[in-house]
Amino acid sequence: xxxxxxxxxxxxxxxxxxxxxxxxxxxxxxxxxxxxxxxxxxxxxxxxxxxxxxxxxxxxxxxxxxxxxxxxxxxxxxxxxxxxxxxxxxxxxxxxxxxxxxxxxxxxxxxxxxxxxxxxxxxxxxxxxxxxxxxxxxxxxxxxxxxxxxxxxxxxxxxxxxxxxxxxxxxxxxxxxxxxxxxxxxxxxxxxxxxxxxxxxxxxxxxxxxxxxxxxxxxxxxxxxxxxxxxxxxxxxxxxxxxxxxxxxxxxxxxxxxxxxxxxxxxxxxxxxxxxxxxxxxxxxxxxxxxxxxxxxxxxxxxxxxxxxxxxxxxxxxxxxxxxxxxxxxxxxxxxxxxxxxxxxxxxxxxxxxxxxxxxxxxxxxxxxxxxxxxxxxxxxxxxxxxxxxxxxxxxxxxxxxxxxxxxxxxxxxxxxxxxxxxxxx
Amino acid sequence: xxxxxxxxxxxxxxxxxxxxxxxxxxxxxxxxxxxxxxxxxxxxxxxxxxxxxxxxxxxxxxxxxxxxxxxxxxxxxxxxxxxxxxxxxxxxxxxxxxxxxxxxxxxxxxxxxxxxxxxxxxxxxxxxxxxxxxxxxxxxxxxxxxxxxxxxxxxxxxxxxxxxxxxxxxxxxxxxxxxxxxxxxxxxxxxxxxxxxxxxxxxxxxxxxxxxxxxxxxx
Numbered sequence: 001x002x003x004x005x006x007x008x009x010x011x012x013x014x015x016x017x018x019x020x021x022x023x024x025x026x027x028x029x030x031x032x033x034x035x036x037x038x039x040x041x042x043x044x045x046x047x048x049x050x051x052x053x054x055x056x057x058x059x060x061x062x063x064x065x066x067x068x069x070x071x072x073x074x075x076x077x078x079x080x081x082x083x084x085x086x087x088x089x090x091x092x093x094x095x096x097x098x099x100x101x102x103x104x105x106x107x108x109x110x111x112x113x114x115x116x117x118x119x120x121x122x123x124x125x126x127x128x129x130x131x132x133x134x135x136x137x138x139x140x141x142x143x144x145x146x147x148x149x150x151x152x153x154x155x156x157x158x159x160x161x162x163x164x165x166x167x168x169x170x171x172x173x174x175x176x177x178x179x180x181x182x183x184x185x186x187x188x189x190x191x192x193x194x195x196x197x198x199x200x201x202x203x204x205x206x207x208x209x210x211x212x213x214x215x216x217x218x219x220x221x222x223x224x225x226x227x228x229x230x231x232x233x234x235x236x237x238x239x240x241x242x243x244x245x246x247x248x249x250x251x252x253x254x255x256x257x258x259x260x261x262x263x264x265x266x267x268x269x270x271x272x273x274x275x276x277x278x279x280x281x282x283x284x285x286x287x288x289x290x291x292x293x294x295x296x297x298x299x300x301x302x303x304x305x306x307x308x309x310x311x312x313x314x315x316x317x318x319x320x321x322x323x324x325x326x327x328x329x330x331x332x333x334x335x336x337x338x339x340x341x342x343x344x345x346x347x348x349x350x351x352x353x354x355x356x357x358x359x360x361x362x363x364x365x366x367x368x369x370x371x372x373x374x375x376x377x378x379x380x381x382x383x384x385x386x387x388x389x390x391x392x393x394x395x396x397x398x399x400x401x402x403x404x405x406x407x408x409x410x411x412x413x414x415x416x417x418x419x420x421x422x423x424x425x426x
Numbered sequence: 427x428x429x430x431x432x433x434x435x436x437x438x439x440x441x442x443x444x445x446x447x448x449x450x451x452x453x454x455x456x457x458x459x460x461x462x463x464x465x466x467x468x469x470x471x472x473x474x475x476x477x478x479x480x481x482x483x484x485x486x487x488x489x490x491x492x493x494x495x496x497x498x499x500x501x502x503x504x505x506x507x508x509x510x511x512x513x514x515x516x517x518x519x520x521x522x523x524x525x526x527x528x529x530x531x532x533x534x535x536x537x538x539x540x541x542x543x544x545x546x547x548x549x550x551x552x553x554x555x556x557x558x559x560x561x562x563x564x565x566x567x568x569x570x571x572x573x574x575x576x577x578x579x580x581x582x583x584x585x586x587x588x589x590x591x592x593x594x595x596x597x598x599x600x601x602x603x604x605x606x607x608x609x610x611x612x613x614x615x616x617x618x619x620x621x622x623x624x625x626x627x628x629x630x631x632x633x634x635x636x637x638x639x640x641x642x643x644x645x
Contacts, residue, residue, distance in 0.1 A: 017514040018529030019507035025536045043543060048491065048585055054483050057490050060446055061453075072622030116618035235457060238486075242453035258622055265443050272442040273615075276497020277506045279490070329510050373512050380618035 003297045006031060020334045024284040028291045036294070043287060050286030051279055054238050058157050058167065060275035061241030065152075065222065066109030067271045068248035073258035074219050075117035078103045081216035084209045086186070087201035091193020093129055094136065095186055097122045098143045102182045105147025107219050109154055111369050112380045115144035119384045129199050133385055134395040135192070141381035141392065142399035143185055145366040148332065150178035152226045152244065154278070155332050155365050157237070159358045162285070162340045167237035168230040173355045173421045174362065175227075180416060181406055188402050218251045231424065278333050285337035298345045305346050312350045316411050319343055320364060327368020331376065335368070336361060359417040363410050367403050370396050438500050438594070445493040449486045456482035481576040488574075488584045495591025502533070502598035505613030526612070527603060534599035537592045544588030552582035
C-alpha cells in the first residue's frame with residue numbers, strides 16, 4: 001500500500017515535467033514530512049553521505065576523459081581507420097559507419113555525441129554514394145548506442161555503484177556482448193547492402209591501413225588504459241578513470257592537437273555540468289531508495305514475486321518489458337538508479353548473477369536510446385539528417401528488431417556475459 | 427545588481443571547472459607517487475616516501491561533492507536537468523506553460539527545504555562550536571563536532587556545500603522561472619554538441635533534452 005502511494009506520487013510529480021531528481025526528492029520529503037517517524041534531519045545527512053563513495057567519483061572522471069576526445073577530428077580518424085578495414089566489402093561506407101560508431105562511442109562515452117559526430121561526417125558521403133538517407137540514419141542512429149555496452153561505460157558504473165557490484169568485472173563482462181552486437185549490426189548491414197547492391201569502396205592499400213591505424217590508435221588506447229589498468233590491479237576503477245582523463249587530455253592537446261590549452265577550461269566546465277547533473281540524480285535516488293528500504297518495499301516486492309512463482313525466466317521477461325517501457329520516457333541513468341535497487345534483491349533471490357543482470361539492464365538502456373518518444377539518438381539523428389522524427393523512427397525500426405532479438409539472446413544465454421569475467425576473475 | 431549576478435555566474439563556473447580539474451590532478455599525482463616511490467632511485471625515493479598523499483582520495487571525494495552541489499546549480503542555468511516531458515509537450519502552450527512553472531517552483535521548493543535542513547545540520551555538527559569559540563560566546567552544550575579521518579578538517583566545512591549549493595540552486599530555479607514568465611524562454615542543453623565539425627552541416631538545435639520540457643533559449 002505505501003509502495004503504491006510512493007510510486008503514485010513519484011509518477012504524478014514526474015508527469016509535470018520537473019527534473020527527475022527533483023521529483024524523486026520531493027516524493028521523499030512529502031513522505032517523511034507526513035507519513036513516517038524517521039527524522040527529517042536524516043535526509044540532509046543522506047544528501048551528503050549518499051555520494052560519499054570513491055567508486056562514484058569514476059563518473060566525473062570518465063565524463064571528462066570522454067569529453068576531451070569528443071571531437072570531429074577524433075571522429076574523422078576513427079572513420080578513416082574503420083573504412084580502411086571494412087570499406088572494400090559490399091556496403092563499405094555503411095559498414096565503416098558501424099565500426100566507427102563502435103570505436104568512437106567507446107572512447108567518447110556518449111551515444112548522442114557519437115551519432116552527431118559520425119553521422120554528420122558520414123551521412124553526406126553516404127548519400128553522395130547513392131545510399132538512401134533512411135538506411136544511413138538507421139545504421140548510424142542504432143550503432144551510436146554501442147558505446148554504453150563497450151567499456152568504459154558510465155551506465156555500467158552507475159549500475160555497479162547502486163548494487164555494490166564490481167566495476168571492473170562489469171566492464172570486462174561488457175566486452176563480448178559489445179563485440180557480438182557490433183558484429184551483428186555489421187552482419188545485418190552487409191546482408192542488406194548485398195541484397196540492394198550498395199556500392200563498395202576501393203580496397204585500401206596496406207600503407208593506408210597502417211597510417212589510419214597509427215592515427216586512431218592513440219584514442220583507442222584509452223580503452224586499454226582503463227581495462228588493462230583495472231584488470232591488472234594497477235589502478236582501482238576510479239583511479240583508472242582519472243588516469244584515462246589525464247591520458248585523454250594529453251592525446252587531445254599534445255598528440256592530436258584538436259584542442260588547444262585555451263579550450264581546456266570549456267571542456268572542464270562542460271564535463272562538470274554533465275557530472276553534477278548525474279551526481280545530483282544519484283544523491284536523490286539514494287534518498288529515494290533509503291525511503292523504499294525504510295518502508296521495506298524491496299522485501300515486499302521480493303516476496304510478491306516469489307509468490308507468483310515466475311522463476312528466473314519469467315522474471316527476466318518482466319524486467320525486460322519494464323525497462324523497455326521506462327526507456328521510452330526516461331534517460332538511462334535515472335532508470336537504472338530507480339529500478340536497480342528494486343530489481344536487484346529480487347534477482348538475487350532468484351539466483352540470477354548480478355553481473356548478468358547488469359549487462360542485461362545496460363542492453364535495455366541501449367535500446368531505449370533508439371525507441372520513441374524519448375530516444376535521444378533518434379532526436380539527434382533526425383537533427384543531422386533533416387528527416388522528421390517519425391521518418392527517423394521508421395528508418396531505425398528494422399534495427400530495433402535486430403536489437404530486440406539480441407536482447408533475447410543476452411537474456412537467456414548468461415554465458416555470453418559471464419564467460420570472460422568468470423575466466424579472468426577466478 | 428547586474429554586476430553582482432555576472433560575478434556570481436563567473437564564480438560558479440570557476441568553482442566547478444577548477445574543482446574537477448584539480449581533483450583529476452590530485453588523483454593522477456597520488457597514483458604516480460604510489461608507484462614512483464617504489465623505484466629505488468637514491469634521494470628521490472627518500473623524498474617521495476617522505477610525502478604523505480593518503481589524503482588524496484578523501485580530498486577528491488569532497489571536491490567532487492562540492493562540484494556536484496554547485497554544478498547542479500549551474501546545471502539549472504544551462505538546462506541540463508532532464509524531466510519526463512512527453513505528457514506536457516502534448517498539451518496546449520498555455521497549459522504547458524503552467525506545468526513548466528509548477529515544475530520550476532517545485533525545484534525551488536525542494537532545494538529551499540534541503541538548503542534549510544542542511545544549514546541546520548551544519549550549524550549543529552560543528553559550526554555552532556566554531557562560532558562560539560571564535561567570538562567567545564558562552565553557549566550551553568558546546569561540542570566541537572567530528573573531523574574527517576584523513577585531512578582532519580572539521581566536517582562542517584565539507585557539509586556546508588549542502589546549504590550553500592542548495593540555496594544557490596534554489597535561486598537559479600527562481601531566476602529561470604522569472605525569465606520564463608517574462609520571455610517564455612527556457613535554457614536548453616544540447617546533448618549532441620561536438621566540437622570540430624565546422625566544415626560539416628551543423629547539427630540542428632532541437633534535441634529532446636529540455637528542462638521541464640521546453641524549447642528555445644541558449645545553452
